Amino acid sequence: MNAVDLATYARDGYLVLEGFLPPTDCDTLQARAAELVAAFDPGPVRTVFSARDQGHARDRYFQESGGAIRFFFEEQATDRPVPLALSKIGHALHDLDPVFDCISRQPRLAELAHALGMAQPLLLQSMYLFKQPRIGAEVGWHQDATYLHTRPSTVIGFWIALDDADRDNGCLMVLPGAHHGPLRERFVRAGDQMVTRVLDATPWPDIAPVALEARRGTLVVLHGLLPHASAPNHSSRARHAYALHLIDGQADYPADNWLQRPDLPLRGFA
Numbered sequence: 597m598n599a600v601d602l603a604t605y606a607r608d609g610y611l612v613l614e615g616f617l618p619p620t621d622c623d624t625l626q627a628r629a630a631e632l633v634a635a636f637d638p639g640p641v642r643t644v645f646s647a648r649d650q651g652h653a654r655d656r657y658f659q660e661s662g663g664a665i666r667f668f669f670e671e672q673a674t675d676r677p678v679p680l681a682l683s684k685i686g687h688a689l690h691d692l693d694p695v696f697d698c699i700s701r702q703p704r705l706a707e708l709a710h711a712l713g714m715a716q717p718l719l720l721q722s723m724y725l726f727k728q729p730r731i732g733a734e735v736g737w738h739q740d741a742t743y744l745h746t747r748p749s750t751v752i753g754f755w756i757a758l759d760d761a762d763r764d765n766g767c768l769m770v771l772p773g774a775h776h777g778p779l780r781e782r783f784v785r786a787g788d789q790m791v792t793r794v795l796d797a798t799p800w801p802d803i804a805p806v807a808l809e810a811r812r813g814t815l816v817v818l819h820g821l822l823p824h825a826s827a828p829n830h831s832s833r834a835r836h837a838y839a840l841h842l843i844d845g846q847a848d849y850p851a852d853n854w855l856q857r858p859d860l861p862l863r864g865f866a
C-alpha cells in the first residue's frame with residue numbers, strides 16, 4: 597500500500613494486490629476448509645444459499661450463522677458428494693476456527709485496514725467460497741453494504757483468490773468508480789424474517805464491467821459501496837476464495853442488520 601494505491605482505491609473503489617497471500621497460506625486455508633468439510637455432517641439439512649433466490653432467508657440456520665461456522669449448498673448440487681456440493685462456509689470462521697483466525701489476523705492485514713483509513717477495524721464476517729466446477733452459481737450485482745451496513749458506511753471486503761480466478765471459472769467483476777453512488781438496498785431482519793428494503797432506486801451507472809482475473813494469492817480490496825458480481829463457474833476448475841469483511845468500530849452498527857452475534861462480541865486484529 598502506498599499513496600498511489602490509496603488514490604486508485606478512492607477513484608475506483610477497489611484495489612488488486614497481486615501475490616498478497618503466500619502460497620503456503622493459500623494451502624493452509626484450503627486444507628483447513630477441507631478438514632472442516634470432512635467433519636461436517638449435513639444430516640437432513642442441506643441448506644441452500646443463493647444470492648439470487650432468497651428462499652433461504654427464513655432459515656434459522658442461515659440467520660444464526662453470523663456467530664457460527666455453517667455450511668451452505670449450491671442449488672444444483674443435490675446429487676453431489678458434500679465436498680463438491682457446497683457453495684460456502686460462513687460467517688465466523690475468523691473467530692471460531694484457529695487456523696482461519698491466525699491468517700485473518702496477520703499483521704499485514706491489520707496494516708492494510710489501517711492504511712485504508714479504518715480507525716478501529718473489526719472483523720465482522722468471513723466466508724470460504726467454493727464456486728464449484730460446473731455448478732458454482734452466479735452472484736448478482738450487489739454492494740456489500742447492503743448486507744453489512746454501518747452508519748456511516750464503513751464496510752470493506754478483503755477477497756483473496758485461493759485458486760486462479762478467470763472469466764471461465766467466475767472471477768470477480770466490478771463497476772469501477774461506481775462506489776461514489778448511493779447504497780441501493782439493505783438486507784435486514786424484520787421479526788424472524790429477512791427482507792430486502794430498497795433505499796434508492798438509482799440504477800447501476802452505465803460503466804463497462806471489468807473482470808478482475810486474479811492469480812492465486814491475489815487480494816482484492818472492495819469498497820462496501822462498489823457494485824460487484826461474479827459469473828457462474830462454467831469450467832471444470834474450482835474457484836475457491838476467502839472473503840473477510842471489516843467494519844469500523846467507530847460507526848454505528850444497526851440492530852436490524854441481518855448479521856447479529858449476541859453471544860460473540862466483535863473483535864479487531866488483536
Ligand code: FE2
Pocket residue numbers: 738739740824
Ligand atoms: Fe459481495
